[in-house]
Amino acid sequence: MTAPTAPSPPPLLRARNLLKQYDGVRALRGVDIEIRAGEVHALLGENGAGKSTLGKILAGAVPATAGTLEVDGREIRVRHPGDAQRQGIAMIFQELDLFPNLTVAENIALRNPALAEGFRVRRDRLHAFCRPFLERVGLPVDSATRLGDLHLGHQQLVAIARALSRSARLIVFDEATSALTEELVANLFRVIRDLRAAGVACIYVSHKMDEIFRICDRITVLRDGGFVATVDAAATNPDELVRLMIGHEVNTGQRARSHATETAVLEVANLTTTLVRDVSFKLHRGEVLGLAGLVGSGRGEIGRALFGLAPVLGGRLHKGGREVRPRTPRAAMAAGFGLVPRDRRREGLMMGMRVRDNANLAIMGRLSVAGVLRPGREAAAADRMATATRLKAGSPHTAVRTLSGGNQQKTLLGRWLQREPDVLFLDDPTRGVDVGAKEDIYQLIAEQAARGAGIMLVSSELPELLRCCDRILVLNQGRVAGLVDARTATAESLLRQATASGAPGEGSL
Amino acid sequence: LLAVLTGCDKPAATAAHQRLVIFSQCNNAEPYRAAQNQRFGELFGRHPELKFVIYDGQADAAKQISQIENAILQKPDLLIVAPFERNALSDVMGRAMAAGIPTICLERDIVQPNFTTFISSDNVAIGRLAGQFMVDLLTKKNGEARGNLVEITGMSGVQGAADRHRGAFEVLAKYPGIKVVHQATANWMQAEAMPRMEEALAANPRIDVVYAHNDPMAYGAYLVAKEKGRAKDIAFIGVDGLANEGAKYVAEGILAATFEYPLCVDKAVEIGIKLLEDKTFKPQPQYLLESRAITHP
Amino acid sequence: MKECLRRHRDLVQSLAVLGLIFSLAAVCSPRDWRTGGPLFLQADNLTNLLRVTTPVAMVALGMTLVILTGGIDLSVGSTLGLAAVVAALALAKWRWGGAAAIATAITVGGLVGLLNGALVALLRVPPFIITLASMIGIRGLARSWCNNENIGLRTAGDAAVRFVDTWSQKPFMIGLFAGLALLVAALLRGTVFGRYVRALGDNPTAAVYAGLPIKRVQLAVYGLTGLLAGLAGVLTAARTNTGNPNDGIAAELDVIAVVVMGGTALTGGRGGIAGTVIGALIVGILANILGLRNVDANSQLMLKAGIIVLAVVLQQRRAAR
Amino acid sequence: MKECLRRHRDLVQSLAVLGLIFSLAAVCSPRDWRTGGPLFLQADNLTNLLRVTTPVAMVALGMTLVILTGGIDLSVGSTLGLAAVVAALALAKWRWGGAAAIATAITVGGLVGLLNGALVALLRVPPFIITLASMIGIRGLARSWCNNENIGLRTAGDAAVRFVDTWSQKPFMIGLFAGLALLVAALLRGTVFGRYVRALGDNPTAAVYAGLPIKRVQLAVYGLTGLLAGLAGVLTAARTNTGNPNDGIAAELDVIAVVVMGGTALTGGRGGIAGTVIGALIVGILANILGLRNVDANSQLMLKAGIIVLAVVLQQRRAAR
Ligand SMILES: Nc1ncnc2c1ncn2[C@@H]1O[C@H](COP(=O)(O)OP(=O)(O)OP(=O)(O)O)[C@@H](O)[C@H]1O
Numbered sequence A: 001m002t003a004p005t006a007p008s009p010p011p012l013l014r015a016r017n018l019l020k021q022y023d024g025v026r027a028l029r030g031v032d033i034e035i036r037a038g039e040v041h042a043l044l045g046e047n048g049a050g051k052s053t054l055g056k057i058l059a060g061a062v063p064a065t066a067g068t069l070e071v072d073g074r075e076i077r078v079r080h081p082g083d084a085q086r087q088g089i090a091m092i093f094q095e096l097d098l099f100p101n102l103t104v105a106e107n108i109a110l111r112n113p114a115l116a117e118g119f120r121v122r123r124d125r126l127h128a129f130c131r132p133f134l135e136r137v138g139l140p141v142d143s144a145t146r147l148g149d150l151h152l153g154h155q156q157l158v159a160i161a162r163a164l165s166r167s168a169r170l171i172v173f174d175e176a177t178s179a180l181t182e183e184l185v186a187n188l189f190r191v192i193r194d195l196r197a198a199g200v201a202c203i204y205v206s207h208k209m210d211e212i213f214r215i216c217d218r219i220t221v222l223r224d225g226g227f228v229a230t231v232d233a234a235a236t237n238p239d240e241l242v243r244l245m246i247g248h249e250v251n252t253g254q255r256a257r258s259h260a261t262e263t264a265v266l267e268v269a270n271l272t273t274t275l276v277r278d279v280s281f282k283l284h285r286g287e288v289l290g291l292a293g294l295v296g297s298g299r300g301e302i303g304r305a306l307f308g309l310a311p312v313l314g315g316r317l318h319k320g321g322r323e324v325r326p327r328t329p330r331a332a333m334a335a336g337f338g339l340v341p342r343d344r345r346r347e348g349l350m351m352g353m354r355v356r357d358n359a360n361l362a363i364m365g366r367l368s369v370a371g372v373l374r375p376g377r378e379a380a381a382a383d384r385m386a387t388a389t390r391l392k393a394g395s396p397h398t399a400v401r402t403l404s405g406g407n408q409q410k411t412l413l414g415r416w417l418q419r420e421p422d423v424l425f426l427d428d429p430t431r432g433v434d435v436g437a438k439e440d441i442y443q444l445i446a447e448q449a450a451r452g453a454g455i456m457l458v459s460s461e462l463p464e465l466l467r468c469c470d471r472i473l474v475l476n477q478g479r480v481a482g483l484v485d486a487r488t489a490t491a492e493s494l495l496r497q498a499t500a501s502g503a504p505g506e507g508s509l
Numbered sequence B: 001l002l003a004v005l006t007g008c009d010k011p012a013a014t015a016a017h018q019r020l021v022i023f024s025q026c027n028n029a030e031p032y033r034a035a036q037n038q039r040f041g042e043l044f045g046r047h048p049e050l051k052f053v054i055y056d057g058q059a060d061a062a063k064q065i066s067q068i069e070n071a072i073l074q075k076p077d078l079l080i081v082a083p084f085e086r087n088a089l090s091d092v093m094g095r096a097m098a099a100g101i102p103t104i105c106l107e108r109d110i111v112q113p114n115f116t117t118f119i120s121s122d123n124v125a126i127g128r129l130a131g132q133f134m135v136d137l138l139t140k141k142n143g144e145a146r147g148n149l150v151e152i153t154g155m156s157g158v159q160g161a162a163d164r165h166r167g168a169f170e171v172l173a174k175y176p177g178i179k180v181v182h183q184a185t186a187n188w189m190q191a192e193a194m195p196r197m198e199e200a201l202a203a204n205p206r207i208d209v210v211y212a213h214n215d216p217m218a219y220g221a222y223l224v225a226k227e228k229g230r231a232k233d234i235a236f237i238g239v240d241g242l243a244n245e246g247a248k249y250v251a252e253g254i255l256a257a258t259f260e261y262p263l264c265v266d267k268a269v270e271i272g273i274k275l276l277e278d279k280t281f282k283p284q285p286q287y288l289l290e291s292r293a294i295t296h297p
Numbered sequence C, D: 001m002k003e004c005l006r007r008h009r010d011l012v013q014s015l016a017v018l019g020l021i022f023s024l025a026a027v028c029s030p031r032d033w034r035t036g037g038p039l040f041l042q043a044d045n046l047t048n049l050l051r052v053t054t055p056v057a058m059v060a061l062g063m064t065l066v067i068l069t070g071g072i073d074l075s076v077g078s079t080l081g082l083a084a085v086v087a088a089l090a091l092a093k094w095r096w097g098g099a100a101a102i103a104t105a106i107t108v109g110g111l112v113g114l115l116n117g118a119l120v121a122l123l124r125v126p127p128f129i130i131t132l133a134s135m136i137g138i139r140g141l142a143r144s145w146c147n148n149e150n151i152g153l154r155t156a157g158d159a160a161v162r163f164v165d166t167w168s169q170k171p172f173m174i175g176l177f178a179g180l181a182l183l184v185a186a187l188l189r190g191t192v193f194g195r196y197v198r199a200l201g202d203n204p205t206a207a208v209y210a211g212l213p214i215k216r217v218q219l220a221v222y223g224l225t226g227l228l229a230g231l232a233g234v235l236t237a238a239r240t241n242t243g244n245p246n247d248g249i250a251a252e253l254d255v256i257a258v259v260v261m262g263g264t265a266l267t268g269g270r271g272g273i274a275g276t277v278i279g280a281l282i283v284g285i286l287a288n289i290l291g292l293r294n295v296d297a298n299s300q301l302m303l304k305a306g307i308i309v310l311a312v313v314l315q316q317r318r319a320a321r
C-alpha cells in the first residue's frame, strides 16, 4: 500500500468517497482512487466488484450517488458524458457502446472532440482522420464498412481506436481485450506504452493476470464495491492480488484430470461453410477439444455450423455413429448439441428477464408438466445452477440486465450446463469472468466431460486452452492447420501454426 | 395475384357500340351509398348498350379528385359524381365539363355550377323537417313545445352532420321550452351510440326525444333505453330512411320517424339516359328531390 | 414481503394511478337525480362502463402477448368487423343456430390470426406491414361479404334473438372477459409458452440461439389474438343487434393504447396482463366520466389526450433510474 | 465499385421491385381509347399519380427520421388536418394574404411537432403514447377551431383563389416534394445531425454514453415532421379548395406504411430517404393502377393487401443472410 507523502503535483485525477446506489444494490461504497499522468493503473476485483461502475462514473455514463472528483486538483462535476469529454476522459465500455448500423468511421467520429466537424460531413476528411487510429490498433478494414459486419474482436478494436482518437488524457479500458487474441493484445500494449510515454493515463480493467503484470504500473483492488488497496505492480504478485480480491487463496494452474475416452461422440468430415473449408476432426466422449486460431479464423463458425446457425455447404456430421445435419438450433438441441455463444448480450441473454428464467430457458420441458411450469422445480434448478457457478445476483428474480458482466456470463453458461448436452460448444465461456470464477468454470467443464459429454472450447487465451483441453485443433484462415496434444503443446507452437500463412501479408489478426 | 391483374386485362375503352357511363361515388362503404350503387346497377342494367362503372372515392376528397381525373382520361359518355365535399370537387368537375363530358352532380352541391345538371337533396332541409317534427311531437305529448332532447351527432367535421344539426336547430331554437340535455357524437356508428346513450340516460331523469343523425345511431339509442326500461317514454328519430334500415325500424315501431335522404338515383338515370340518347336535350340546371318523413302511423 | 412488493412495484403503481383516476371520476361525477350521490359510482353505471370496455379489453389480452413477442397486430379491428358480419350472416341469412354461428365467427377470427402468424413466421416482413395489409384486406372482405350493408338481427328469427339476448347481457359479457383475462394471465405467468413469449420479445436473436420454437409461438399469439378479435366481433354484433362491416374501424389503435397504457413495452419482453386490464379500466373510466359530464365532443378529445399522457407519466415514474 | 454496389444492395433491390411494379402496372393498364397505348404510362396519368402521392410522401420524409431515431409519430394525420383548417381560416375567415396564411399553417404544424418532441424528450413516455394522445387532441382542436364545418376556399376572395391555383399545380407540388426529398436526404447522409439521428435509433444506450444531444435530436425530428405535416395540410387545402378538419384521418398509417415499405426498420437505426421515396412510389402506383382498372373497391382492398406484402417480401429477400 502506498501512503501519499511528498507534496508532489496533484494527480491527474482523484476520486474521493465515490458512492453508487442502484435501486436495491450498492455498487460502490465509498471508493478512493488516484490516477497519475502517464501511468497505467489496473483496476482489479471479482465480478460485480464495481469496476465498470467506477469507470462509467468517470466517463459520465452514470451519475455517482455521492463523492467528489478532482482533475489536476480542481474539483469537477461529471454529470453527462459531455462533461467527461471536456475533461479529456475517454472510455472503452465493457459492453461495447457502438452503433452496428453506422460505418466504422462514423462510429469513431461520433461526438469526437478531436475531429472538428462542422455541420456538414466531409467524407474524405473523416476517413483520413480515422485511418491512422485503425492502423495503430491493427485493424485492417475499410473505415466505410458497416460496423455490424465486423467480428466481435474487430469491433472491440474499433472501440479502442475510437477512444485513442479523442486525444484524451485518461482512457478507461474496461476489459477491452476480452475478445482479442494474443497478437492483437501485444499490439495494443505497444500502443498503450506510447500513450504512457506521451503522459496519457490509462485505467486498465481486466481479469487476465498476466496482462496486468505486463502493462500496469499500479493496481487498485476493489471488493464488493469497497476499496481494498492500491499497490505498486512491481511490489506484488498474482497470489497476493487474488487474496486481496477474494479474501482467500485460489488454486490456479492445476490441470484437470482427463476424462477422455476412445468412443467418438462426434465425427466431422470435410465441413465447409462460407468461413471454413474441409474441416475434419473427431470428438470423443469425455474429451475437451480446444479450438485455437486468430480472430476470424473460423473457430466460432464451426460451432454455428454444428448448431444449424451457419449454412453447411459441404461435409458430413456423424453423432454417435448416426449422420446428422441440424438445420436449426432447435433441431441441433434435439440431436444433443449445445452452444454457448460468444456475444452474450446479443446472442445469449434475455436482458430484461430474471436470472432464473434465463438460466432455465433451455430445460423448460423438464420443469413443466404438460406445458405448465412447476415453480418448485424452477426454483430448485436455478438455485442448483447458481450455486454451481457461484453466481452473485441479488436474487433469482433480479433482471439479468443489472448483473455485472461476469455474472451474466455465468447465467448463460448455466443455461447450457443444466441441459447437459452430449456435445457442448463453448465459445469463449470465460470472457469477462474473474479469476476465482474462472476456476469454477474450468471445474464445471471438467464435470461435463466427466459425465461423458464431448466439449469443444474456444478461447481467446492460449493458457486456458493448454490447461483445460485434451487436444487442440488449430485453425488458420478457415482450414485445419494442425491437431496437437494439449499436454505437449506450448503457446508458441500453437501461435506458429495459427499464423503460418499460406497467404503472407494477410494481416487479419 | 398476377393472374388476377393480367387475366382480366380487357381494354377499358369500350367496344365501339358500347357507351361508357362512369359514376364517381364518394364512399362505397356506407349503407346509403351501397343502396345508391345497387339501384344504379339495377337501372343501368336494363341498358345493355351502356357500360356502367363505379369509382369509389373512399371518403377522401383528394382521392375522388384523382379518380375523376382518371375518368376524364377515358372520355366517358356520361359522368355522374356524388361529391365527397362541395368545395373540393368543384374544379375537377369543371375540367370534365371542359373536356365535353356531360356531368351530373348528384345529391350534394358544389360551389360552382360545374355540371350539366344537379340532382339535389338537402341535409339542412332534412334537419328542418326533423326539427319541426320534434316540435309537433313534443307539443302533442306535453301540451306545448316543451321537453328534453338528446342529440347524437354524426362524425364531427363532416358537413352532412353539421347540416343535419343546423337545420334542426334552426327550428328548435325558436322554442325555449325545448332543452338539449345531452349532446354526444357517435361517428355515425351504432356501436358508439350505445354507450353515449347509456351516459345520457344515467345523467338525465327525463328524456322526451332522441334525435340521431342517422338511423343506426337512433336504433342503438333505442336498444339501450329499452334495456333500461325507458324506451316507452322516449321518441327516437333518425335520418336516411333506407328500406332495410330506418324505414323498417319505423314500421316496427322502434323509431317514431326517420327522414328519407333521397337516393337521387332514379332521377339521375332518367336524365342521364335522355342526355345519352338526345344530344340536343337541355336538362334543367337543378332538380330538387324533397325529403320525405317516414313516420309511424 | 418487501421483496415481493418491490418486484410488483410496477403493478402497485399502476393500481395507484387507477385508484386516483377512479376517485377523480367519482369526485367529478354529476350527482344522481334521485339519491344525490355521484352517478359515476352507481352499480348500473359501473357495469355499463365494464361492458362497453369489454370488446377492446378482450382483444387487448391477445395484443399484450403479441406485443410481448415484439410484434404488433393492426388487423384486429378488421377481424372484429369480419366476425361480426359472419355471425350476423350465419344467423340472419343462412338461418343457422346460435352455437354454430358463434363458433364459425370466432373460428374465422382465429383463421385470420393464424394467417397473420404464419406470414409473420415465414416471411421476413415486419409484423406491422403484414397486419397492416390484413387490416386493409380483411376490411374489404367483410364489406364484400355483406355487400356493404348492415345486417339486422332483431328481426332475423328466434336463434338470432336468443343469441342477442344472451350475449349482450352484462353479467355474461363481464364474466366472459374476467374469465379470459385470468386464463391469459395464467398462460403468460405459469406456462412454458408464456416464458417463450417474453423471451422472444426480449431478445429475438438469443431466442434463435436458445432454440425456442419461435414460429409456433408466433402462430399461437397471433392466432389467439385473432380468436379474441373474433369473439369481440360476436359480442359487438350481439350488443348492437347488427352485423356491421365497419365495426371495429380504428379499434387497433384503441387496443394498442390500452396495452401500452398498461405498461407493456412496444419493444417487447416487458409487461403483462394485469397492466393491460388496468389500462383498459383507465381508458373506460375516462370515456365514461367525460360522457356522463357530457363534455363537448371536441373538448372531450383534447381532455382525453391530456389525461392519457398524464396517466402514463404517473405510471412511468418507476422506470426512472 | 463492386463494394459500392454491395453497400447499396438494399437500394438496388428496392429499385428493382419498383421497376417490376411499374412494368406490371404498365402491362396491366387499360388501353387509351385514342392511341391504344397503356393509360398508365400517359404523362398526364403519371403526374397525377405523383401529385396524389405527394402529401403522404412528404410527411413520410419526416417520419423516416423519426423512425430512424427509434420513435414514431401517430399525430401527423391530425396535424395535417389542423394545418389545412388554419390555412383555410386565415384565407377565408380572417382574409389574410396567401403568404401569411401558409406560413402560419406550417408554423402551427411545426409547433405541434415541437410539442411532441418536447414531451418525448422530457417525459419517460413512449412516443407511441405521446403522439397517439396528440393525434386525438389535435383532431379535437382542428374541429373546434372551425366549428365542425368545412371551410371553402374557391369563394373566399382573391388571395384564396390565387393560393389554390398556385399550390395545387402539378409542377409546383411535385417540384416541392422533390426538393424537400433531396434536402432531407442530404440532411440525413451528409450532416452530423443525420448521423446523430441514425445513431440514436441504432443503440440508444450507446447514444447516452457517447453524449449525443438526444433531446435536441428528438425535438428536431418531431419538429421537422410537424412542419412537413403542416405543409402537407396546406397542399391538401389547396388541392381540395377546402379546409376540412377531418383531412388526414388515418394518414399516419399510410405514412408509416410508406416508410416501412421503403425498408426503414421500425426498431430504428436502419433505413433512409431513398427507400421512403421508393416506398411512396410503390404505394402510389398501386393505388393508381387499381383505380385505372377500376377494380371494385372491396376487391381493391384485398388486392392491395396482397401486393403490399408481396412488394415487401421481394425487397426483404436481401435481409436473409
Ligand atoms: N443498471 C444496474 N442496476 C442495478 N444494479 C446494477 C446495475 N449495473 C450494475 N449493477 C450492480 O452493480 C454491481 C457492480 O457492477 P459492475 O458492473 O461495476 O461490476 P464489475 O466489477 O464491472 O464486474 P465484472 O467483472 O463482472 O464486469 C453489481 O452488483 C451489479 O449487479
Ligand SMILES: Nc1ncnc2c1ncn2[C@@H]1O[C@H](COP(=O)(O)OP(=O)(O)OP(=O)(O)O)[C@@H](O)[C@H]1O
Pocket (backbone or CB within 6 Å): A149, A150, A151, A152, A153, A275, A293, A294, A295, A296, A297, A298, A299, A300, A301, A302, A342, A458, A508
Ligand atoms: N475476419 C472477419 N471479418 C469480418 N467478419 C468476420 C470475420 N470473421 C468472422 N466474421 C463474422 O463475425 C461474426 C462473429 O463470429 P465469430 O466470432 O464466431 O467468427 P469466427 O469466424 O468463427 O471467428 P473466430 O475464429 O474468432 O471465432 C460472424 O458472423 C462472422 O461471419
Ligand SMILES: [Mg+2]
Pocket (backbone or CB within 6 Å): A051, A052, A053, A094, A174, A404, A405
Ligand atoms: Mg465490468
Ligand SMILES: [Mg+2]
Pocket (backbone or CB within 6 Å): A298, A299, A300, A301, A342, A427, A458
Ligand atoms: Mg468464433
